[in-house]
Amino acid sequence: MSTTHKTIKRAIDWPELSLDAIETRMRQFWSEGRGDEASTLACLGLIAARRQHQPAERITAFLNLLGAVAFEQGQLSEARQRFSEALQIARKAGAAKSEAAALSNLGAIANIRGEFAVALWNYRCARWAFQRASSTNGEARALQNMGMVHADLRRWKSAADCYEKARDLAVVADDPELITIITLNTIEVHLNTGHLDRAHESCDDAMRRATELGNKRCIAEAYRYEGEIHRRLDETDEAKRSVNRAISLSHEAGVPLTQAEAFRSMGELHLSQNDRQAALGAFGQAFKLFTGLDAGHELAESVLIRIIEQLSAETESRDPYLYGHSARVADLAVAIADELELDCKTKKAILVAGYLHDIGKLDVDAAILTKKGQLTAQELTHIRDHAAFGAARLAKLDLPWDIIPMVRHHHERFDGTGYPCRLAGEEIPLGARILLVCDVFEALTADRPYRLAWTTEWALHYIESSAGQLSDPKVMEAFMRVVRKRGLTTDRDTVDSTSQNVAQALSMIEEPEKLRAIAGG
Numbered sequence: 001m002s003t004t005h006k007t008i009k010r011a012i013d014w015p016e017l018s019l020d021a022i023e024t025r026m027r028q029f030w031s032e033g034r035g036d037e038a039s040t041l042a043c044l045g046l047i048a049a050r051r052q053h054q055p056a057e058r059i060t061a062f063l064n065l066l067g068a069v070a071f072e073q074g075q076l077s078e079a080r081q082r083f084s085e086a087l088q089i090a091r092k093a094g095a096a097k098s099e100a101a102a103l104s105n106l107g108a109i110a111n112i113r114g115e116f117a118v119a120l121w122n123y124r125c126a127r128w129a130f131q132r133a134s135s136t137n138g139e140a141r142a143l144q145n146m147g148m149v150h151a152d153l154r155r156w157k158s159a160a161d162c163y164e165k166a167r168d169l170a171v172v173a174d175d176p177e178l179i180t181i182i183t184l185n186t187i188e189v190h191l192n193t194g195h196l197d198r199a200h201e202s203c204d205d206a207m208r209r210a211t212e213l214g215n216k217r218c219i220a221e222a223y224r225y226e227g228e229i230h231r232r233l234d235e236t237d238e239a240k241r242s243v244n245r246a247i248s249l250s251h252e253a254g255v256p257l258t259q260a261e262a263f264r265s266m267g268e269l270h271l272s273q274n275d276r277q278a279a280l281g282a283f284g285q286a287f288k289l290f291t292g293l294d295a296g297h298e299l300a301e302s303v304l305i306r307i308i309e310q311l312s313a314e315t316e317s318r319d320p321y322l323y324g325h326s327a328r329v330a331d332l333a334v335a336i337a338d339e340l341e342l343d344c345k346t347k348k349a350i351l352v353a354g355y356l357h358d359i360g361k362l363d364v365d366a367a368i369l370t371k372k373g374q375l376t377a378q379e380l381t382h383i384r385d386h387a388a389f390g391a392a393r394l395a396k397l398d399l400p401w402d403i404i405p406m407v408r409h410h411h412e413r414f415d416g417t418g419y420p421c422r423l424a425g426e427e428i429p430l431g432a433r434i435l436l437v438c439d440v441f442e443a444l445t446a447d448r449p450y451r452l453a454w455t456t457e458w459a460l461h462y463i464e465s466s467a468g469q470l471s472d473p474k475v476m477e478a479f480m481r482v483v484r485k486r487g488l489t490t491d492r493d494t495v496d497s498t499s500q501n502v503a504q505a506l507s508m509i510e511e512p513e514k515l516r517a518i519a520g521g
Contacts, residue, residue: 019045019048019049019052019054019058022041022044022045022048023045023058023061023062025041026038026041026042026045026062026065027065029041032214032215032216036069036254038065038069039065039066039069039070042062042065042066042069043062043066045061045062046059046062046063046066049062055093055095056089056090056092056093056095056098057090057093057095057097057098059086059089060086060089060090060095060098060101060102061098061101063082063083063085063086063089063102064082064083064086064098064101064102064105066082067079067080067081067082067083067086067105068105070082071105071108071109072217072254072255072257073254073255073256073257074256074257074289074292076109076112076113079105079109080106080109083102083105083106083109084102084106086098086101086102086105087099087102087103087106090102096129096130096132096133097129097130097133097135097138099129100125100126100127100128100129100130100133100135100138100142101126101138103122103123103125103126103129104122104123104126104138104141104142104145106122107119107120107121107122107123107126107145107149108145110122111145111148111149111152116149116152116153119145119149120146120149123142123145123146123149124142124146126138126142126145127139127142127143127146130142136169136172136173137169137170137173137175137178139169140165140166140167140168140169140170140173140175140178140182141166141178143162143163143165143166143169144162144163144166144167144170144178144181144182144185146162147159147160147161147162147163147166147182147185148185150162151185151188151189151192154192156189156192156193159185159188159189160186160189160193163182163185163186163189166178166182167179167182167183167186170182176209176212176213177213177215177218179209180206180209180210180213180215180218181218183202183205183206183209184202184206184210184218184221184222184225186198186202187199187202187203187206187225188225190202191225191228191229191232196229196232196233199225199229200229203222203225203226203229206218206221206222206225207219207222207223207226210222216249216250216252216253216255217250217253217255217258219249220245220246220249220250220253220255220258220259220262221246221258223242223243223245223246223249223262224242224243224246224258224261224262224265226242227239227240227241227242227243227246227262227265227266227269228265230242231268231269231272236269236272236273239269240266240269243262243265243266243269244266246258246259246262246265247259247262247263247266250262256289256292257289259289260285260286260289260290260303261286263282263283263285263286263289264282264283264286264303264306266282267279267280267282267283267286267303267306269282270282271310276310276313276314276317277314279306279310280307280310280311280314283303283304283306283307283310284307284397286303287303287304287307287397290303304397304399307397308352308355308356309355311355311356311359311362312326312327312355312356312359314359314362315358315359315361315362325358325442325443325446326354326355326356326357326358327354327355328438328442329354329355329357329435329438329439329442330350330351330352330353330354330355331354332354332438332441332442332479332482333350333351333353333354333431333434333435333438334347334350334351334354335482335486336434336437336438336475336478336479336482337350337434339478339479339481339482340434340474340475340478342430345401346431348401349401349402349403349406349431350403350406350431350434350435352399352401352403353401353403353406353407353410353431353435354435354438356390356394356403356407357390357406357407357410357435357439358386358390359389359390359393359394359407360385360386360387360388360389360390360391360392360393360407361383361386361389361390362389362393363385363386363389363393364382364383364385364386364389365382368382368383369383384411384419384420385420387407387408387409387410387411387419387420388408388420390407390408391404391405391407391408394407403431405429405431405432406429406431406432406435407432408420408421408432409421409423409428409429409432410432410435410436410439411436411439412424412428412432412433412436413436413469413470413471414428414433414467414468414469414470414471414472414473415468415469415470417469418436425472426472428472430475433471433472433475434475436470436471436475437463437471437472437475437476437479438479440459440462440463440470440471441459441460441463441479444458444459444462445459460480460483463476463479464476464480
């Protein structure tokens with residue numbers, strides 16, 4: 001029998017259970033990290049409160065708790081619906097405290113989706129509503145939420161000020177759980193302002209408080225921060241133990257959001273030890289959790305960016321001649337996509353495909369990749385398999401962009417003599433046709449084990465003269481326009497200056513789209 005069914009059965013077995021008792025048990029289960037049981041009791045309480053025509057404050061308490069459980073489980077659409085319903089009921093009844101609680105919860109959803117201005121506005125309105133209701137505890141919660149937004153914006157001074165005011169009010173309100181949460185949040189501020197000793201003190205304090213409360217969510221967060229502190233002290237074994245404990249506890253508590261954050265911390269920890277494969281595994285786990293949480297694309301994409309960077313770096317680490325190759329191909333490909341006036345989503349897909357077009361070489365024998373002599377027919381076939389190998393690797397990731405066809409077919413020639421499928425003309429995905437031109441130019445103008453680099457002029461002449469055979473003529477023309485604009489006429493150093501930062505490159509694609517939207521274009 002599931003936990004939820006057991007809770008329902010217990011509720012049915014207790015016909016004398018009052019509404020107050022239901023709410024008390026509900027909050028007890030919630031504070032203990034027993035979200036499913038708290039949610040079940042909230043549903044029972046909500047039904048009973050409505051049947052009994054209870055005041056708005058009682059009804060919204062159950063709605064907000066239901067929304068909070070959905071939020072913790074990453075079901076943000078469900079959470080928003082519950083919080084919005086609570087807000088509507090509270091405003092209609094003039095219940096300031098309930099209105100403030102709903103506003104705070106809606107602010108949390110906006111925050112996790114990266115809508116920081118909306119989040120701050122909701123939290124400020126919540127604080128005013130809590131003040132109207134003379135709720136010291138509520139005002140403290142609103143302030144700590146405002147501090148979290150400032151922290152997300154890396155405004156550490158503003159975040160620290162909000163946390164300090166919130167903690168003072170929480171002490172007055174005698175709210176041990178809120179004091180614990182605020183203490184946890186201050187750790188991030190200390191870490192990012194270089195106060196490692198203060199971070200350690202706050203972490204120990206938060207761990208002690210969370211343990212006394214029996215709150216697994218907060219204990220898991222404390223262990224995650226403890227791992228980060230150990231990492232910065234180069235105490236690797238201790239850091240791994242702490243983060244693994246955070247992963248385990250968050251799983252036990254049924255809090256996938258905290259578990260995803262812990263996996264991300266583990267990925268960063270592995271990177272600090274130059275263990276890219278282990279880092280990729282941890283980032284992959286975080287990405288899957290974030291993707292399944294309905295938490296908006298922001299969190300999942302931030303982890304995915306780390307995966308892209310590490311896959312690209314891992315590929316290039318196997319062949320010194322490839323250093324910077326993926327970033328330059330990605331940069332040129334996006335420039336061509338701009339010339340062809342492709343949409344933002346397509347350009348982002350092409351950028352990511354540019355970074356990852358060669359990841360199949362991770363499955364190619366390194367001795368063949370760096371061989372200085374002529375390749376045998378068997379070796380050549382093995383290297384050409386990298387396009388299919390790369391597509392197979394990407395199929396294991398639930399990517400938000402359709403880049404697998406681009407990676408699989410980026411060596412197809414326009415006349416149908418390429419590989420792996422001998423596609424021709426517009427049978428070849430447009431992104432793959434763009435990548436081909438960039439990849440050829442980059443390959444020709446770089447040294448290889450078996451030859452020296454061509455001059456830029458020779459490479460450009462080859463690409464221009466082979467249009468219709470090697471490349472799509474329209475793509476080639478767009479490429480040549482990019483060349484003329486960038487002045488790539490003497491050497492390849494101009495391309496080398498492109499940013500290696502995937503996050504920055506993605507944001508540069510998004511910004512013009514946002515500006516056009518604002519202008520009504």
